[in-house]
Amino acid sequence: MIVIVSNRVPEDRVSEIIHYIEKHDLSTHVSRGEDRTVIGIIGKADPMVAEHLRQMKDVEQVVKITKSYKLASRDFHPLDTVIDIKGVKIGGAELTVMGGPCAVESPKQIDEIARLVKMAGGQVLRGGAFKPRTGPYSFQGIGVEGLEMMAEAGQKHGLLTITEVMTPEYVDVCAKYADILQVGTRNMQNFDLLRKLGTIQTPVLLKRGFSATYDEFLNAAEYILAGGNPNVMLCERGIRTFETYTRNTLDLAAIPVLQNLSHLPVISDPSHGTGRRELVEPMAKASVAAGANGLIIEMHTDPDNSMTGDGVQSLFPDQFAQLLQDLEKLAPIVGKNFQTAKEPILAGSWAI
Numbered sequence: 001m002i003v004i005v006s007n008r009v010p011e012d013r014v015s016e017i018i019h020y021i022e023k024h025d026l027s028t029h030v031s032r033g034e035d036r037t038v039i040g041i042i043g044k045a046d047p048m049v050a051e052h053l054r055q056m057k058d059v060e061q062v063v064k065i066t067k068s069y070k071l072a073s074r075d076f077h078p079l080d081t082v083i084d085i086k087g088v089k090i091g092g093a094e095l096t097v098m099g100g101p102c103a104v105e106s107p108k109q110i111d112e113i114a115r116l117v118k119m120a121g122g123q124v125l126r127g128g129a130f131k132p133r134t135g136p137y138s139f140q141g142i143g144v145e146g147l148e149m150m151a152e153a154g155q156k157h158g159l160l161t162i163t164e165v166m167t168p169e170y171v172d173v174c175a176k177y178a179d180i181l182q183v184g185t186r187n188m189q190n191f192d193l194l195r196k197l198g199t200i201q202t203p204v205l206l207k208r209g210f211s212a213t214y215d216e217f218l219n220a221a222e223y224i225l226a227g228g229n230p231n232v233m234l235c236e237r238g239i240r241t242f243e244t245y246t247r248n249t250l251d252l253a254a255i256p257v258l259q260n261l262s263h264l265p266v267i268s269d270p271s272h273g274t275g276r277r278e279l280v281e282p283m284a285k286a287s288v289a290a291g292a293n294g295l296i297i298e299m300h301t302d303p304d305n306s307m308t309g310d311g312v313q314s315l316f317p318d319q320f321a322q323l324l325q326d327l328e329k330l331a332p333i334v335g336k337n338f339q340t341a342k343e344p345i346l347a348g349s350w351a352i
């Protein structure tokens with residue numbers, strides 16, 4: 001249930017309404033918009049309490065929310081959430097680009113890719129140190145050493161960093177080194193992991209499970225929010241369909257759907273969403289046109305020899321840079337702010 005109060009109502013009156021709600025063993029979540037304040041009620045309110053609230057002076061409306069997720073919903077929180085990480089804003093009118101390899105492989109590899117992400121105008125360096133591989137014999141990532149290498153590269157080149165965390169036990173060490181923690185598609189409903197991420201304040205990029213409905217996805221985000229971490233981004237990364245030509249089917253409609261249902265920033269991953277290099281650029285542009293708040297893109301200096309199988313979907317550095325330049329032109333047309341570094345990256349000009 002939400003209680004809507006006009007912003008003309010004095011603050012102490014709003015506090016009285018909140019006090020009345022909390023007296024009945026309910027908790028509240030307050031969201032202040034431009035014209036109205038929304039008091040979200042968490043817990044099941046007695047019909048008598050609901051009726052009393054309806055009759056209260058200064059209460060504009062009492063609306064029953066039937067959705068199972070509350071804190072993630074736009075009903076509870078009408079304005080877009082904008083997450084500020086060391087001055088980089090994610091959400092609202094900002095367009096954020098995260099780029100980098102599937103996995104951190106060596107200090108030289110991650111340092112060179114970080115340099116190229118920065119030169120192209122990206123704001124966040126991606127790279128996995130713990131990889132969720134389908135088979136147990138595949139390369140599993142280089143672990144904590146990889147986190148150290150990526151943190152160093154990020155700092156040196158002035159980029160934020162994002163890395164995947166797979167288990168609750170590794171949340172603290174990953175949060176020590178990275179600015180954003182990624183929950184992979186295979187762990188979207190790893191509830192112990194989500195609960196643990198709710199206990200910290202480090203921003204989380206939650207990837208949609210490859211068979212998850214929007215409702216399941218938003219409920220997964222709700223676990224993190226309900227634990228007390230408000231810094232959650234949603235990531236559409238493709239879902240499993242009958243099509244085999246592409247690795248996954250990037251659900252472009254998920255972008256506006258999630259933005260209608262939720263206030264959280266929506267990031268698109270056209271790399272895992274298609275699994276094919278030639279489709280990354282058009283799907284990245286389509287995602288921005290559909291309103292995405294950001295992109296997470298795999299880029300590698302030597303994709304043919306990358307240590308995971310994701311080289312086939314990784315852009316070369318010059319393709320990544322060209323895409324960002326194009327996005328700079330597209331962004332204002334769809335109401336987004338984005339600026340590239342405008343430094344050309346010539347084909348083959350990077351170290352391997």
Ligand code: PEP
Binds near residue numbers: 102184186237
């Ligand atoms: C990744 O980002 O490299 C990754 C494994 O993503 P996903 O969980 O979407 O497959």
Ligand code: MN
Binds near residue numbers: 103298308
């Ligand atoms: Mn990958």
